[in-house]
Amino acid sequence: MHTERCHDAYRTALLSHLAQALREKRRSAGLSQTEVAQRAAVSVVSYRALESETNSATNPRIDTVIRIVAALGLPIEVILSGVPSRECRDAYPPCGSSEQLVSSAGT
Secondary structure, eight states, rough: OOHHHHHHHHHHHHHHHHHHHHHHHHHTTTEEEEHHHHHHHHHHHHHHHHHOOOOOOOOOOHHHHHHHHHTOOOGGGGTTTOOOOHHHHHGGGGGOOOOHHHHTTTT
């Protein structure tokens, strides 16, 4: 149960970070959500859900995220950079490090 809660906390932190990065870059580029969605060849609904931090049901495919990041001219590292992994460890100490979480998510 702790591991499941930790994965959820980590996923939420990751999506929140990504949403902020996308929103900031889109606004600084003077683009609308529709324009970014069109450039990335994704639906506007999908893009809005990804940019919305309040949409906890969002579970984007990695290829969708990569297309959006590329459409905004962001480096791919933005997907993982700055993720507050300590937040997860502090909330659920038995979970371990972010590296363990990422590696265990692939198993």
